[in-house]
Amino acid sequence: xxxxxxxxxxxxxxxxxxxxxxxxxxxxxxxxxxxxxxxxxxxxxxxxxxxxxxxxxxxxxxxxxxxxxxxxxxxxxxxxxxxxxxxxxxxxxxxxxxxxxxxxxxxxxxxxxxxxxxxxxxxxxxxxxxxxxxxxxxxxxxxxxxxxxxxxxxxxxxxxxxxxxxxxxxxxxxxxxxxxxxxxxxxxxxxxxxxxxxxxxxxxxxxxxxxxxxxxxxxxxxxxxxxxxxxxxxxxxxxxxxxxxxxxxxxxxxxxxxxxxxxxxxxxxxx
Numbered sequence: 001x002x003x004x005x006x007x008x009x010x011x012x013x014x015x016x017x018x019x020x021x022x023x024x025x026x027x028x029x030x031x032x033x034x035x036x037x038x039x040x041x042x043x044x045x046x047x048x049x050x051x052x053x054x055x056x057x058x059x060x061x062x063x064x065x066x067x068x069x070x071x072x073x074x075x076x077x078x079x080x081x082x083x084x085x086x087x088x089x090x091x092x093x094x095x096x097x098x099x100x101x102x103x104x105x106x107x108x109x110x111x112x113x114x115x116x117x118x119x120x121x122x123x124x125x126x127x128x129x130x131x132x133x134x135x136x137x138x139x140x141x142x143x144x145x146x147x148x149x150x151x152x153x154x155x156x157x158x159x160x161x162x163x164x165x166x167x168x169x170x171x172x173x174x175x176x177x178x179x180x181x182x183x184x185x186x187x188x189x190x191x192x193x194x195x196x197x198x199x200x201x202x203x204x205x206x207x208x209x210x211x212x213x214x215x216x217x218x219x220x221x222x223x224x225x226x227x228x229x230x231x232x233x234x235x236x237x238x239x240x241x242x243x244x245x246x247x248x249x250x251x252x253x254x255x256x257x258x259x260x261x262x263x264x265x266x267x268x269x270x271x
Contacts, residue, residue, distance in 0.1 A: 001227075001231065001259060001260075002205075002227050002230050002231065002235070002239045002259075003030070003031065003237075003238050003239060004029065004031075004238070004239050004240075004241055004256060004259075005029065005030075005031035005032055005033050005055075005057050005058070005238045005239065005240045005241065006020075006024035006027075006029040006031070006032050006033070006241055007032070007033050007034060007206075007240050007241055007242040007243075008020040008021065008024065008032050008033070008034040009034040009035040009036075009242075010241075010242055010243055010244050010245075011024065011241060011243070011245060011249045012024065012249045013244075013245070013249075014248060014249070017034075017040075018040070018044070018048060020032075021048040021049065021051070021052050021054060022048075022051075022052055023249070023250070024052070024054065025052035025053060025054055026250075027249075027250055027253055027256075028256070028260070029054070030053070030054065030055060031054060031055040031056070031057045031238055032049075032054050032055070032056060032057070033056070033057050033058035033059060033238075033240045033242075034059055035059065035060050036059060036060055036062070036063070036066070037059050037093050037097070038062060038089070038093070042092070042093055042096035042097065043096075045093075045096075045097055046096055046097060049097065049098075055098065056097040056098055056099040057099060057100065057101060057204075057238045057240070058099060058101045058102070058103060058141070058176075058204055058238070058240060059090075059093065059094075059097075059099060059102065059103070060072075060090075060102070060103045060104070060105060061074075061086045061087060061089075061090040061102050061103065061104045061105070061129075062082075062085075062086035062089060062090065063105050063107075064076075064079070064082070064107065069108075070107065070108070071105055071107055071108055071145075071150055071153060072104065072105020072106050072107035072108075073086070073105075073107050074104045074105060074106050074107060074121075074122055074125045074126065074129075074142075075106040075107050075109075075118040075119070075121055075122035075125070075154040075155075076107045076110060076113075076118065076121065077110075077113060077117055077118065077121045080121070080124070080125065083125045083128075083129075084125075084128060087104075087128065087129045087132055087133075088132070090102045091132060091133060091136055091138060094133075094136065094138050095136060099138070100137065100138060100139060101138065101139045101140075101141055101203060101204055102129075102133065102138055102139075102140055102141065103140075103141040103142070103143060103176055103204075104125070104126065104129055104140055104141070104142060105143075106118075106122055106142065106153065106154035106155045107153070107154055108150075108152040108153055108154070109152055109153075109154050115154070118154055119154075119164075122154065122155075122164065123164065123167060123168055126140065126142065126164065126168050126170075126173055127168050127170065129173075130168065130170035130172050130173040131170065133172055134170070134171075134172050137172075138172065139172045139173070139174050139203045140170075140172060140173050140174070141173075141174055141175065141176040141203050141204055142155060142161050142164060142165070142173070142174075142175060142176065143155070143161070143175070143176035143177075143178055143181070144156050144157055144158055144160065144161050144175075144178075144181060144182065144185065145178075145181050146180075146181040146184040146185045147185065148184055149181075149184075149213075156185055157185060157186060158175070158177065158182060158186065158192055158196060161175045162175060162196065162199070162201055165201050166201075174201055174202060174203030174204070175196070175201050175202050175203065176202075176203065176204045176205075176206065177192070177193075177196065177202050177204070177205050177206070178205070178206040178207075178208075178242065179205065179206065179207050179208075179221065179226060180206065180207065180208035180209075180210055180213060180221075180242070180243070183210045183220060183221060184210060184211070189221070189226060190225070190226065190229055193226065193229050193230060193233065194229065194233065197230070197233045197235050198233060202235070202237070203237060204237050204238060204240060205230065205235070205237060205238070205239045205240065206239065206240040206241075206242045207221075207223065207226075207239055207240070207241060207242070207243070208241075208242055208243035208244075209221065209243060213243050213244050214243055214244060214245065214246040214252075215243060215245065215246060215252045215255055216241065216243055216255060217254075217255035217258075218246070223255060224258075224259075227239070227259070241256075
């Protein structure tokens with residue numbers, strides 16, 4: 001059965017952020033992810049993880065001026081110093097929280113700057129980040145994001161992301177495959193999973209319903225089928241639940257209970 005992690009930036013909005021750890025644990029999650037930890041001290045976050053028996057599996061490196069509309073800076077020429085400072089800060093948090101993965105957002109292509117120049121900058125910054133992260137055993141992730149939710153974002157397609165990973169050539173640089181974004185931009189999710197998971201270049205999966213980013217069993221995606229494909233391919237990473245609950249988070253977790261019931265029944269039959 002896939003291992004599901006609660007994304008605390010989107011799930012449990014009915015609670016203050018630090019109270020979401022307890023809520024996720026109460027619903028049976030064993031791991032969490034979220035966008036950014038930097039508004040909180042590492043000790044405060046570590047205490048929440050330990051208190052509720054949770055693992056931290058992913059967060060993002062500093063994205064630039066998020067409140068001002070920036071969506072990452074890794075591909076933005078002229079921001080190299082800020083990128084390196086952000087990598088250092090992210091790795092400090094990763095060490096304290098025990099997170100084995102950090103996502104680096106590419107950013108929106110600036111007006112008047114060519115994609116070729118952005119790509120060169122991206123490759124250089126990712127190579128630096130991967131080199132710094134390797135001794136700590138941390139994977140650096142890049143994620144294609146759909147053009148509807150984030151117009152102008154530099155990285156949109158799976159093939160682009162895998163080409164970047166291969167060109168940089170660092171073993172700890174990997175792709176974050178969000179099935180929600182991929183369905184909107186490309187579709188053909190089963191073929192994508194069968195093509196890309198066996199390469200070892202996919203370090204993390206995420207799910208949400210399409211088109212409205214609610215519970216992952218609602219809308220266009222056949223979640224049970226897709227997770228069956230993931231299981232069949234022996235993917236041993238985590239599946240982040242990065243969706244916006246339609247009502248209460250706990251009330252909308254019927255899809256997860258169904259997966260757990262299936263796993264329990266499989267165990268009974270095996271014995």
